[in-house]
Amino acid sequence: QQQVRQSPQSLxxxxxxxxxxxxxxxxxxxxxxxxxxQFPGESPALLIAIRPVSNKKEDGRFTIFFNKREKKxxxxxxxxQPGDSATYFCAASHSSNTNKVVFGTGTRLxxxx
Amino acid sequence: xxxxxQTPRYLVKGQGQKAKMRCIPEKGHPxxxxxxxxxxxxxxxxxNFQNQEVLQQIDMTEKRFSAECPxxxxxxxxxxxSEAGDSALYLCASxxxxxxxxxxxxxxxxxxxx
Numbered sequence: 001q002q003q004v005r006q007s008p009q010s011l012x013x014x015x016x017x018x019x020x021x022x023x024x025x026x027x028x029x030x031x032x033x034x035x036x037x038q039f040p041g042e043s044p045a046l047l048i049a050i051r052p053v054s055n056k057k058e059d060g061r062f063t064i065f066f067n068k069r070e071k072k073x074x075x076x077x078x079x080x081q082p083g084d085s086a087t088y089f090c091a092a093s094h095s096s097n098t099n100k101v102v103f104g105t106g107t108r109l110x111x112x113x
Numbered sequence: 114x115x116x117x118x119q120t121p122r123y124l125v126k127g128q129g130q131k132a133k134m135r136c137i138p139e140k141g142h143p144x145x146x147x148x149x150x151x152x153x154x155x156x157x158x159x160x161n162f163q164n165q166e167v168l169q170q171i172d173m174t175e176k177r178f179s180a181e182c183p184x185x186x187x188x189x190x191x192x193x194x195s196e197a198g199d200s201a202l203y204l205c206a207s208x209x210x211x212x213x214x215x216x217x218x219x220x221x222x223x224x225x226x227x
Contacts, residue, residue, distance in 0.1 A: 034216075044204070089156070099169075100161060101216060103155075103156035105154065106155075
């Protein structure tokens with residue numbers, strides 16, 4: 001059972017456009033939702049994260065929109081740059097950080113100049 | 114930048130051979146995770162530790178996989194009898210205790226079972 005679903009599998013946008021990556025989850029007890037990005041040959045790195053007490057979290061060009069009722073959240077990358085090209089993973093976990101993180105299947109983002 | 118050190122970066126083993134990989138978590142991080150990332154980029158949680166104690170592990174881990182995090186030594190993940198389906202990137206991650214603490218990943222060990 002895939003607990004965290006992610007779409008699209010791949011996404012191509014032009015430089016300057018907003019890229020939108022989507023995720024949904026099953027377990028309503030998840031309460032921490034990070035996004036990671038992973039460049040080829042590199043390890044995943046935390047990009048931004050949100051807790052359900054908020055429905056929006058911004059960090060520079062990156063914004064998470066969260067809909068607790070529909071159990072969906074999305075990452076918006078504004079003014080996309082070629083350097084943003086990477087694979088992005090949404091994830092979910094429970095409060096205690098000793099609990100495992102459940103990852104989505106990833107979105108391969110390509111930003112064309 | 115992550116300071117989780119994984120060795121070796123690449124590991125090639127024949128089917129049935131033992132495969133062992135190591136991880137030095139970031140200094141001061143008591144929580145360690147092992148994940149398997151397959152060629153489709155899918156993550157599978159394997160096991161996690163708090164200090165030397167196993168917190169959670171999946172069934173697969175309990176059979177052919179073993180892991181430990183001894184005090185004052187690197188953590189390790191060992192596959193007793195490698196199978197072709199074990200070919201993947203094995204990622205170690207560590208974190209502090211507490212809410213909202215970041216999990217830092219190492220660069221991984223890419224295992225190829227031939």
